[in-house]
Amino acid sequence: MEDNAVEEILFGKSVFRNEATLLSEYVPPRLPRRQHEVMRLAQNFRPLLIRDGAFAVNVAIIGEAGTGKSALAKFVMEKIAQAASKKGIRILFEYFNCYTFRTKSAVLRNLLTEHFHILSRGFSDEELLSMLVKRLVSENAKLIVVLDEAPILGGEEILSMLHAPEVYGFGQSRISTVVISRPSEWRVMLSAPLSGHIHDQINMSSYDKEDLLEILRYRADMAFIPGVVPEEILQMAAEIAASTRNARHGIEILYQAGKRADSDGKSQLTADMIRHAKESVYPELRYDIFYTLKSHEILTALGIARSLNSRGSTSTTIDDAYDYYRLVCEEEGFSPQLKPSFRKNATLLLNLGFMGLIVGPVEKGKRGRHGRITLYDIPASILEERLHDILSRLKKGGLDGTD
Ligand SMILES: Nc1ncnc2c1ncn2[C@@H]1O[C@H](COP(=O)(O)OP(=O)(O)OP(=O)(O)O)[C@@H](O)[C@H]1O
Ligand SMILES: [Mg+2]
Known part of the structure; x- marks a missing residue:
C-alpha cells in the first residue's frame, strides 16, 4: 500500500x-517586456568586448520587488559570457547575492578563490583587492561583478571596490560592476556615495x-x-x-x-x-533569500515560527523561541547551538527584515528593555511550512556547513 x-x-x-x-x-531564455532594458545593459558592456586592455563600467539596476532586476542581470551576463568566449576575450563574471556575501572581504576572497584558486585568509581588504587587480592585469582579463541586494554591503564598501586609483592607476580599472537595489534603499544608502561612479542607471518600472x-x-x-x-x-x-x-x-x-x-x-x-x-503566497516573504541562510539560521527562524505557532500568539520571547529551537534541532537531527549563538542568529534575521522586534516596557528587576519577536503579515504556520521545505532542500543538497 x-x-x-x-x-x-x-x-x-x-x-x-x-x-x-x-x-x-531559474533564468528563462527570454525576458518578455524587458527587451529595452536587456539591450541597454548589453550596450553598456559592449566596450568590454571590443576594447583591449583596461576598461570598466558600473551600472545600477533599480526597481521594486519582482520587476526582474536579478533576472535581467543574470540574463545579460550570460549573453556577454557567450559573446566573450566566441571572440576569445577573457571576461570573468561573478554574481553575488549580498545576503550571502555580506562584506567586501567575503566578496573579494570568493573572487580570488573562484577564479584564481588563491586561498586568501589573513589578508586585509586592500591586499586582497591589490592581489585581484594584479592577477587581472597579468592575465589580461576583465571582471564583471554583479552585486545583488547591494544595500546589505553598503555604499562605502562598494565604493572602495570601484574606486581605488592607488591600486589601479588612473583609467586602469578592470573591475566592472552591476549594482542592484530597490529604489528606497538606493536613495537612502547608495546613491550619494556611488553617484559619481555609476555610468548608467537602469530604472525598472513595475x-x-x-x-x-x-x-x-x-x-x-x-x-x-x-x-x-x-x-x-x-x-x-x-x-x-x-x-x-x-x-x-x-x-x-x-x-x-x-x-x-x-x-x-x-x-x-x-x-x-x-x-x-x-x-x-506572500510576495513580501523572500524565499529566495531564505535559501541563502545557513542551517542554524533557518533552524532559528523555525524555532521562532514554531513558538509563535504553538502559543497561537503574535509575539514571542527569545527564551521561549530558544526552547522550540532546541526541539526543532532534535527533530531535524542537528545539535543545538548555545543561546548566545541563537541570539546572534535571531538578531541577524531581525536585521535582514525577516522578523520584527517589539520593544516592550522595562520589566521590574530586569536590566534593559526586552524585545518580543514578531512576524510581519505572514502566518507562522505558513512560514514554518516553507522553512521546512527550505531546510530539506538544504539537507538534500548537502550544500551547507552547519555553522
Ligand atoms: N520580463 C520577465 N519575463 C519573464 N520572467 C520574469 C520577467 N521579469 C521577472 N521575471 C521572473 O519573475 C521573478 C522575479 O524576478 P526577479 O527575481 O528578477 O525580481 P527582482 O527585481 O530581482 O526582485 P527583488 O527586488 O525582490 O529581488 C523571477 O522568477 C523572474 O525570472
Ligand atoms: Mg532580485
Whole structure:
C-alpha cells in the first residue's frame, strides 16, 4: 500500500512539464517586456568586448520587488559570457547575492578563490583587492561583478571596490560592476556615495496587468503541459499579481496552484486552486533569500515560527523561541547551538527584515528593555511550512556547513 502511494507520486501524472522553470533561481531564455532594458545593459558592456586592455563600467539596476532586476542581470551576463568566449576575450563574471556575501572581504576572497584558486585568509581588504587587480592585469582579463541586494554591503564598501586609483592607476580599472537595489534603499544608502561612479542607471518600472499576463503566459507555457492552464486562469493570476506589480507573486501562485492540481490528481488548474494558492503566497516573504541562510539560521527562524505557532500568539520571547529551537534541532537531527549563538542568529534575521522586534516596557528587576519577536503579515504556520521545505532542500543538497 505504502509502496503504491510512493510509486503514484514518482510515476503518476503531473500537470508540469518542467516544474523547475518556476523556481526563483531559474533564468528563462527570454525576458518578455524587458527587451529595452536587456539591450541597454548589453550596450553598456559592449566596450568590454571590443576594447583591449583596461576598461570598466558600473551600472545600477533599480526597481521594486519582482520587476526582474536579478533576472535581467543574470540574463545579460550570460549573453556577454557567450559573446566573450566566441571572440576569445577573457571576461570573468561573478554574481553575488549580498545576503550571502555580506562584506567586501567575503566578496573579494570568493573572487580570488573562484577564479584564481588563491586561498586568501589573513589578508586585509586592500591586499586582497591589490592581489585581484594584479592577477587581472597579468592575465589580461576583465571582471564583471554583479552585486545583488547591494544595500546589505553598503555604499562605502562598494565604493572602495570601484574606486581605488592607488591600486589601479588612473583609467586602469578592470573591475566592472552591476549594482542592484530597490529604489528606497538606493536613495537612502547608495546613491550619494556611488553617484559619481555609476555610468548608467537602469530604472525598472513595475509591471502592470498586461505585462504580467504576457510574462505569466510565457512562463506557464514553459512549465506546464499544454492545455493545463486555461486563459481565464492566467488572467486571474495576472490580476492578483497586478495588486503587487510583482512578477514573482504571479509565478509563485501558478507554481502553488500546479502543486495542488498534482496532489488532487487533477489535470487542469482551476479558479479554486488559484484562490487557494493566493492565500499561501506572500510576495513580501523572500524565499529566495531564505535559501541563502545557513542551517542554524533557518533552524532559528523555525524555532521562532514554531513558538509563535504553538502559543497561537503574535509575539514571542527569545527564551521561549530558544526552547522550540532546541526541539526543532532534535527533530531535524542537528545539535543545538548555545543561546548566545541563537541570539546572534535571531538578531541577524531581525536585521535582514525577516522578523520584527517589539520593544516592550522595562520589566521590574530586569536590566534593559526586552524585545518580543514578531512576524510581519505572514502566518507562522505558513512560514514554518516553507522553512521546512527550505531546510530539506538544504539537507538534500548537502550544500551547507552547519555553522
Ligand atoms: N520580463 C520577465 N519575463 C519573464 N520572467 C520574469 C520577467 N521579469 C521577472 N521575471 C521572473 O519573475 C521573478 C522575479 O524576478 P526577479 O527575481 O528578477 O525580481 P527582482 O527585481 O530581482 O526582485 P527583488 O527586488 O525582490 O529581488 C523571477 O522568477 C523572474 O525570472
Ligand atoms: Mg532580485
